[in-house]
Amino acid sequence: MAESEIKLLGAWPSPFVMRARIALNIKSIDYEFHQEKLGSKSQLLLESNPVYKKIPVLIHDQKPICESLIIVQYVDEAWSSGPSILPSDPYDRAIARFWAAYIDDKWFPSLSGLAKAQGEEAKKAAMDQVREGFLLLEEAFGKCSKGKDFFGGDRIGYLDIALGCFLGWLRVSEKMNGVKLLDAAKTPGLAGWADKFCGDDAVKDVMPETDKLTEFAKILFQAKANAPPPAN
């Protein structure tokens, strides 16, 4: 199979796109990275993901696969010869899927809510939610990692990717708000894991540098503040 038959539609600051890139790195798959421009959507994106019109989209042999966690599972299954991304045991897989869904459905909305929060009270409430989520995830880390470095054991896996992709934006949030959200005193397992995750070979070249991402965040928030209000 020609390597050029693999395209990823994405953008460097997106944590969801990063999931797909890390999965492809783990399997040592070369791909064309088509970056979408902020504020516009390419024709290829609109055709490839007509339901959501969102990145990431992986296009493999002209067939599009959408939704970041579905892409990660696809990459794991389509290139099964490389290192496994999901755990091999069915129960461990179920637990990894459970926490990955928790991250997307519950925890990430708190982090994203912090960026939108207006006023000190709303910000504090969002920060409390982010930290409460970390306490639950610290417990999950203890159970999943079984004393090893990653949720996936000796190497990064599905749940590492699901949570780790947000570490860049977490650091931006910490920097912009002048607070510590992932606190080594309260969640030592996760704090140590975060450092090891960012240093992993499959991660380090796709994890955005905090200053660069902070600059992007300022442009993004400014663009949103200047946008006209919704129609109703």
Place this chain on the structure above:
Amino acid sequence: MAESEIKLLGAWPSPFVMRARIALNIKSIDYEFHQEKLGSKSQLLLESNPVYKKIPVLIHDQKPICESLIIVQYVDEAWSSGPSILPSDPYDRAIARFWAAYIDDKWFPSLSGLAKAQGEEAKKAAMDQVREGFLLLEEAFGKCSKGKDFFGGDRIGYLDIALGCFLGWLRVSEKMNGVKLLDAAKTPGLAGWADKFCGDDAVKDVMPETDKLTEFAKILFQAKANAPPPAN
């Protein structure tokens, strides 16, 4: 492994619980069905699903698995000797996962919104959303079924279960609103599929009879109408 080591915490009217029951039926697994009472949660449920405190929970060898679609995948992987529930091809699996997530994230909220809608205009908007979802799912059915009876091909699979579990509540909605939502004229593939799904051996004994479910719906909606308003 003793069959008594498999418990399902659920309730007969729940479409999400039905997903787990159909999956267990496909694999011919006997299990203890622990029904939760409306308006209360058992100690076993609170301990087994401390994050969401929701049914269904599958307990296999004392280990709880939560979230209906995760349970279905677990059943498929833990009892791999039985018929497959997910497609074997990685791309087909990704597509099945994509539409199952669409059903939960986009389509079901429309159906559930119809039950809550106040006034004719809100009801009409919710019904339009349900029907628009069916048009998309009709297209997905054409692609996934490849001319066969089910999304899964010759037999029911993951996506059949994900959508089919709502057919009982869909019929209740149609009956209570005096409308047709799944219309054979507009979505002939889905209409034919729905009949075959409900008649399937793994489904027919767990799909609630429409009159019984309608009676339950009236009690449920009355209980909600009588509940005190939320604190803020």
